[in-house]
Amino acid sequence: MKETAAFQASDMISVQNVVKEYGKKRAVNDISFSVKAGEVFAFLGPNGAGKTTTIKMLTTLLPPDKGVIKIDGMDVARQAYEVRRRFGVVFQDCTLDQTATVYENLWMHCSFYQIPRSERKRRIAEVLELFNITSHQRVIVEKLSGGLKRRVELARALLHQPVLIFLDEPTLGLDPQSRRLLWDHLHFLKKTQNLTVFLTTHYLDEVERFADTVAVINQGKIIAAGSVSDVISHAKGQTLEDAFLSLTGQLSERESVFFAGKTEIEDALPEADN
Amino acid sequence: MDLIYCLWRRQVMAYLRAPGRVFSALAQPFLFLVALGLGFSPIYQQAGRGDYFAFLVPGVLGSCILFNTVFAGNDLLWDRQFGFIKETMVAPASRTCILFGRALGVTTVALIQAVLVGVVCSVAGLHKVPAGGVLIAFGFAVLIAIFFSFIGSILGSILKDTQSFGQIVNFVATPLFYLSGAVFPLEGQKLLVVTLTSLNPLSYGIDGMRGALGGQYYYDPLMSVFILIVVNIVAAFAATFAFSRVRPD
Numbered sequence: 204m205k206e207t208a209a210f211q212a213s214d215m216i217s218v219q220n221v222v223k224e225y226g227k228k229r230a231v232n233d234i235s236f237s238v239k240a241g242e243v244f245a246f247l248g249p250n251g252a253g254k255t256t257t258i259k260m261l262t263t264l265l266p267p268d269k270g271v272i273k274i275d276g277m278d279v280a281r282q283a284y285e286v287r288r289r290f291g292v293v294f295q296d297c298t299l300d301q302t303a304t305v306y307e308n309l310w311m312h313c314s315f316y317q318i319p320r321s322e323r324k325r326r327i328a329e330v331l332e333l334f335n336i337t338s339h340q341r342v343i344v345e346k347l348s349g350g351l352k353r354r355v356e357l358a359r360a361l362l363h364q365p366v367l368i369f370l371d372e373p374t375l376g377l378d379p380q381s382r383r384l385l386w387d388h389l390h391f392l393k394k395t396q397n398l399t400v401f402l403t404t405h406y407l408d409e410v411e412r413f414a415d416t417v418a419v420i421n422q423g424k425i426i427a428a429g430s431v432s433d434v435i436s437h438a439k440g441q442t443l444e445d446a447f448l449s450l451t452g453q454l455s456e457r458e459s460v461f462f463a464g465k466t467e468i469e470d471a472l473p474e475a476d477n
Numbered sequence: 478m479d480l481i482y483c484l485w486r487r488q489v490m491a492y493l494r495a496p497g498r499v500f501s502a503l504a505q506p507f508l509f510l511v512a513l514g515l516g517f518s519p520i521y522q523q524a525g526r527g528d529y530f531a532f533l534v535p536g537v538l539g540s541c542i543l544f545n546t547v548f549a550g551n552d553l554l555w556d557r558q559f560g561f562i563k564e565t566m567v568a569p570a571s572r573t574c575i576l577f578g579r580a581l582g583v584t585t586v587a588l589i590q591a592v593l594v595g596v597v598c599s600v601a602g603l604h605k606v607p608a609g610g611v612l613i614a615f616g617f618a619v620l621i622a623i624f625f626s627f628i629g630s631i632l633g634s635i636l637k638d639t640q641s642f643g644q645i646v647n648f649v650a651t652p653l654f655y656l657s658g659a660v661f662p663l664e665g666q667k668l669l670v671v672t673l674t675s676l677n678p679l680s681y682g683i684d685g686m687r688g689a690l691g692g693q694y695y696y697d698p699l700m701s702v703f704i705l706i707v708v709n710i711v712a713a714f715a716a717t718f719a720f721s722r723v724r725p726d
Contacts, residue, residue: 262567264724287569298560302491314483315568343494359564 214273215240215367215399216261221270223256230256232423233270238416240366243393243400245410245431248420249451254403255295257420258371261401262292275366288316291360295371297352301345305336305355308344309362316363330358334388350381357388370402374409382406386413407443417443421451480570481578488552488582492589499590506541506594509533513660526662534598535614535690536659538591539683542618545587546625547650551642553579553633557723566723576720580626587622588615613689613698620705621682627712634719659683663695678708 216238223231231253238244248254259265260272263283272279275289299308306327313323331337334354344352353373360368370389374382386409392398404410410417411431418428427434427450431443438446492498514530521529556562565575632649636642656670657679663671674680681701688694694701 264563264566284569287567290567292563292567294560294563296560298562298564300487300561300564301559302494303487307487307490311483311487312564312568314480315565315570317479317569320479 213239215242215275216244216401217271217273218257218261219271219273221257221260221267221272223253223260223265224268229423231260231267234420234423234425235270236418236425236428238399238401240399241393241397242415243389243402243413245414245417246401246403246420247407247410247417247447248403252420252451253423254420255371258369258401258403262290262369263287288363289365290367290369291363291365292369293353293356293360293371293373295375297356299344299352299355299359302343304341304343305331305347306340308355309340309359312359312362318363326362330362333361334358348381350377350384353377353381353385354388357385361392365398367399367401370400370404372404373402374404374406382409389413407447411443419447419450426450480574481581484575484578485582485585488549488579489585491552492586499593502541502545502590503593503597505544506537506590507597509537509540509660510598517660530598531690532662532687532692533660534595535683535686535692536657537598538595538614538618538686539621539657539659539679540654541591541594542587542622542682543625543650543654543679545590546583546622547629547632547646548643549583549586549626550629550631550633550636550646551639552583553630554636554639554642557633558639562723572721573717576630576716580623580630580716583626583629584619584622587626588618591618591622607691610689610691614686617682617685617689617701617705620685620702620709621679624678624682624705624709624712627709627716630716631712631719634716634723653677653679656680657683658695678705681705 214237216236218237219235221231221234222229234253234257246254246257256265260267261274261279263279263286266280274286277286277289279286300311303311309327309330310323313326318326327340328337331340334357336351336354336358339347339351339355344355347355357373374385377385389400390413393400402410402414414431416429417431417434418425419434420426427437427446429437434450435441435443435446438449440446440449510530510533514533517533518529521527521532526532553562628649629646632642632646636645656673657677658674659679663674666674675696681696681704684695685698685701685705688698
């Protein structure tokens, strides 16, 4: 990953001078970066930094106000349909149809991506096998655990054989076993299919272990980018967490005010009636 | 077509998998039948108008379709708030097909409910159904079901809050029901009531069903069909436009 001004043939994602505003608030402020094919790229930042807005723009859910986004060489704004065939997404919140079975969810996805009927059964069987969820295929999604739902979402995102996958906090709320299993799957996919992975997460230990490159966004601007070791040394930290905290501030302004003023807040509270 | 079928099936399967929903959706039509039917039947007979239940059943079928379809807009709002809509929006799929699949699913569910109510009314002897009229009545039912499915989709696309959805939809649907000729005949009504009823597409559907099921048509049935086709086309365009502007929350 590198900050870039021009698209290169080896770039899977190219973001150039992108701006997104909500009313007067600039959520994403003139960001530029690129991700090479086959990389695991971690997009980090504190809550409200602009990560989700960026992902929404990359996945065609929101148009950028300014700038150009290209995925696999195609302009996201102008070739949205073609771009959508290239990527899979696992959103932060579960987007499975809770009232349908695992198999029906996968079948619907095939329908959305116009996968020929003759191929569907085979592809569904493959991803079910890959994520070890074949025995759950007839279960209504609502009845699955959080970890299983995540695996189904990952399986679904790969059904149309994308070259890029977006993972928005994929391990949020999962127990350590499920997290490990998920990363093992992703690692396997990266190795076997040269899949490009764009992920956001707050688990920085996972990023250190699995990501090739990192970008840190804060208040809509990218404040550091490069390999994991580059970002750590740039921020003069021991770990990525040190670097992240040093780059984005130990605590958000609001939290700092709260902790700094805790005594005063307690002092200011009305005394209880005796 | 495959996508439309898939989303149609999703709506129907969700309905069939929730028996509670089937029974609760049947409760309101039977409440109308019992409360209004028993309450107004003697007055209706005294006025020399005949069997009030026979008059009321098409109105109750119309109410069943109206409330089932319009309230199904809440499913869309729910999908927007709880994720599934994102899956459809990042897919290289036509928004129009997604909308039509949903709307046809909602239409089918409402028609199943209406048929169940109709069968129960028929078995209970509340309404003698002429065999030839059933298909015509069903045709009118289909037209109003599609129309109000689109209206539900519009509401589900533009409203933002599931909490207030019910209140707002009640505010829209309840006057539509009472000003549709569902519960009282239009003959002898004041001009204001007749005018408002004539502006309501549900009136033409209920009147068409009533005429086909052995009652009297108030409006020319061909004109009713024409009006319902026109409002369906307008509603389809409006729903397509509203749904094209949906963004995930």
